[in-house]
Amino acid sequence: MAGAVSVAGQEPNLLMRLMSRPTALAGLVVLVVVTLAALLAPWLSTHAPGQLSIVNRLTPPGSAYLMGTDDLGRDIFSRVLHSGRTSLMVGFLVVGVASVIGIFLGLIAGFFRKADAPVSRLIDAMMAFPDILLAIALVAALGASATNVILALGIVYAPRLARVVRASTLVIRELPYVEAARALGVPTPVILVRHVLRNVTSPLLVQATFIFAQAILAEAGLSFLGVGISPDIPTWGTMISTGRQFMSTAGWMMLFPGLAIVVTVLALQLLGDGLRDLLDPRLAKDI
Amino acid sequence: MTLQTALENEDTTAPLISIEGLTKRFAGRGGRTVHAVEDVSFAIRRGTTVGLVGESGSGKTTAGRAILRLIEPTAGKAVFDGIDLFTLPERQMRAYRQRLQIIFQDPFSSLNPRMRIDAIVGEALDARGFPRGEKRRARVAELLTLVGLSPDHARRYPHEFSGGQRQRIGIARALAVEPDFIVADEPVSALDVSVQAQVLNLLSDLQQRLGLTMLFISHDLSVVEYLCDEVVVMYLGRVMERGPARQVYADPRHPYTRALLATAPVPDPTAKRVHVPLAGDIPSPLDPPSGCVFRTRCPHAIEACAKAVPPTETVGDNHAVACIRHRELAAA
Numbered sequence: 362m363a364g365a366v367s368v369a370g371q372e373p374n375l376l377m378r379l380m381s382r383p384t385a386l387a388g389l390v391v392l393v394v395v396t397l398a399a400l401l402a403p404w405l406s407t408h409a410p411g412q413l414s415i416v417n418r419l420t421p422p423g424s425a426y427l428m429g430t431d432d433l434g435r436d437i438f439s440r441v442l443h444s445g446r447t448s449l450m451v452g453f454l455v456v457g458v459a460s461v462i463g464i465f466l467g468l469i470a471g472f473f474r475k476a477d478a479p480v481s482r483l484i485d486a487m488m489a490f491p492d493i494l495l496a497i498a499l500v501a502a503l504g505a506s507a508t509n510v511i512l513a514l515g516i517v518y519a520p521r522l523a524r525v526v527r528a529s530t531l532v533i534r535e536l537p538y539v540e541a542a543r544a545l546g547v548p549t550p551v552i553l554v555r556h557v558l559r560n561v562t563s564p565l566l567v568q569a570t571f572i573f574a575q576a577i578l579a580e581a582g583l584s585f586l587g588v589g590i591s592p593d594i595p596t597w598g599t600m601i602s603t604g605r606q607f608m609s610t611a612g613w614m615m616l617f618p619g620l621a622i623v624v625t626v627l628a629l630q631l632l633g634d635g636l637r638d639l640l641d642p643r644l645a646k647d648i
Numbered sequence: 649m650t651l652q653t654a655l656e657n658e659d660t661t662a663p664l665i666s667i668e669g670l671t672k673r674f675a676g677r678g679g680r681t682v683h684a685v686e687d688v689s690f691a692i693r694r695g696t697t698v699g700l701v702g703e704s705g706s707g708k709t710t711a712g713r714a715i716l717r718l719i720e721p722t723a724g725k726a727v728f729d730g731i732d733l734f735t736l737p738e739r740q741m742r743a744y745r746q747r748l749q750i751i752f753q754d755p756f757s758s759l760n761p762r763m764r765i766d767a768i769v770g771e772a773l774d775a776r777g778f779p780r781g782e783k784r785r786a787r788v789a790e791l792l793t794l795v796g797l798s799p800d801h802a803r804r805y806p807h808e809f810s811g812g813q814r815q816r817i818g819i820a821r822a823l824a825v826e827p828d829f830i831v832a833d834e835p836v837s838a839l840d841v842s843v844q845a846q847v848l849n850l851l852s853d854l855q856q857r858l859g860l861t862m863l864f865i866s867h868d869l870s871v872v873e874y875l876c877d878e879v880v881v882m883y884l885g886r887v888m889e890r891g892p893a894r895q896v897y898a899d900p901r902h903p904y905t906r907a908l909l910a911t912a913p914v915p916d917p918t919a920k921r922v923h924v925p926l927a928g929d930i931p932s933p934l935d936p937p938s939g940c941v942f943r944t945r946c947p948h949a950i951e952a953c954a955k956a957v958p959p960t961e962t963v964g965d966n967h968a969v970a971c972i973r974h975r976e977l978a979a980a
């Protein structure tokens with residue numbers, strides 16, 4: 362157990378330690394590949410993502426069109442690559458917004474007894490709405506734009522993170538090491554970050570990977586309902602929604618963007634799982 | 649510092665901290681009140697150790713926490729170095745916190761599992777504005793050596809240590825701010841018996857070397873006898889008896905103290921033991937008995953015991969007892 366950690370100055374860094382966990386490493390590699398593919402979409406794609414070709418509509422996957430074409434004859438492969446940019450961005454930013462709000466609310470509710478009831482009721486009230494409905498309402502209020510969709514989804518998912526953070530904070534608040542910090546006169550904000558937040562990271566990471574996946578799908582739902590990111594910017598979600606109509610005749614229209622989401626989310630969860638273990642010194646068994 | 653407190657500092661017999669009428673009540677279910685600590689008074693002289701004993705639920709831990717204001721006391725005074733800690737606003741209290749430290753019972757949850765040892769001890773150094781860098785590394789190493797650990801333990805995580813070692817780390821953290829007063833809250837009761845002795849020896853050794861003033865909370869009478877100059881016996885939030893350890897052990901006056909001492913194991917199988925039956929459990933602090941709180945379990949209780957809270961009577965040099973029948977019982 363003591364192994365590599367104890368050798369002063371020779372601690373393996375996070376990346377090196379990640380190497381010892383094949384599943385987490387696989388997740389990281391896949392995620393890097395997906396991200397690179399999205400970033401390099403203009404160079405990797407075989408067609409322009411918006412290029413129509415009515416004669417070639419609904420062509421099954423083949424040598425001309427790697428992943429087939431959609432109902433307007435657009436190349437699915439190129440569109441999946443391009444969509445990845447928006448979808449990944451939405452996913453990451455939504456997790457970011459939700460984390461900032463959720464962690465803040467969760468820490469406040471969990472740590473300060475007096476703030477718990479009002480903040481918790483707010484969280485409950487927000488969670489009482491169906492996700493999509495609340496997102497629609499928020500987008501309607503804020504105005505439809507990419508930024509507002511991200512903001513709205515961030516607000517929608519923030520209560521979930523807030524709950525997780527609050528629950529853990531309630532436990533950690535009472536632990537002697539927090540009391541020890543108070544006895545030393547450590548300022549409360551420092552206690553919150555150094556002692557509480559640091560010990561909440563495991564459930565937080567797990568929840569964040571879920572939210573990432575759901576944000577991609579929710580964005581699709583919003584686009585489908587016409588309140589999402591403008592339809593001329595392709596996302597995996599919009600591609601699935603349009604493909605749905607041709608599910609029985611041209612399954613590839615849904616299959617490939619769907620696969621993209623599955624692969625990305627899976628990779629993210631594998632990585633999140635590995636990170637959770639690696640960030641916890643008790644579970645980190647070193648090489 | 650006034651002239652008077654300066655003079656008091658010179659005088660080793662003057663109390664460093666004196667607790668007067670310390671009371672802590674919690675709001676219980678249904679608007680009821682939990683009487684955790686009621687009207688507790690005692691003083692601790694500079695450089696001495698006072699043991700706070702009592703069974704589980706006697707309020708000894710709450711008392712220790714309240715003195716340091718880790719929980720806010722309901723009433724009372726804690727005069728430390730001439731200043732009543734309970735009246736200080738939280739911001740000023742922060743400046744005092746470094747002079748008052750605590751060692752916890754559970755060595756497993758008292759160290760942040762995600763921080764390395766040098767960060768844990770370093771946090772204490774931060775609190776008093778100790779500079780970072782080489783000097784700090786040296787100081788951490790020094791503190792670890794002081795508590796019997798090796799300086800190269802600094803880069804490890806708490807989970808790599810045993811309970812006894814963790815307790816030493818907790819002690820190093822408390823000592824890092826060079827406190828005047830330490831509350832040791834059952835520091836060895838979570839440890840194996842073999843390790844208990846080591847940690848107790850360390851505490852006793854540090855106490856002498858650094859001239860620490862300590863409040864030692866424990867339910868183990870033999871441990872208190874070994875380490876403490878004075879004892880305060882608590883039951884259901886109230887002080888039953890207090891006095892110099894030797895005197896209380898040799899001549900316990902309160903029936904509760906007698907019962908406690910009678911149940912303590914003696915390392916002599918042939919020793920004759922007078923058993924004072926102490927039936928049942930400690931009553932609920934939600935609804936403490938009227939008058940003397942011990943009367944429901946006291947073998948000598950009479951009607952008068954239920955009438956009023958017994959006054960604390962002095963029975964010897966610094967030795968006081970709260971029992972209306974202590975004289976007749978001593979004579980019997």
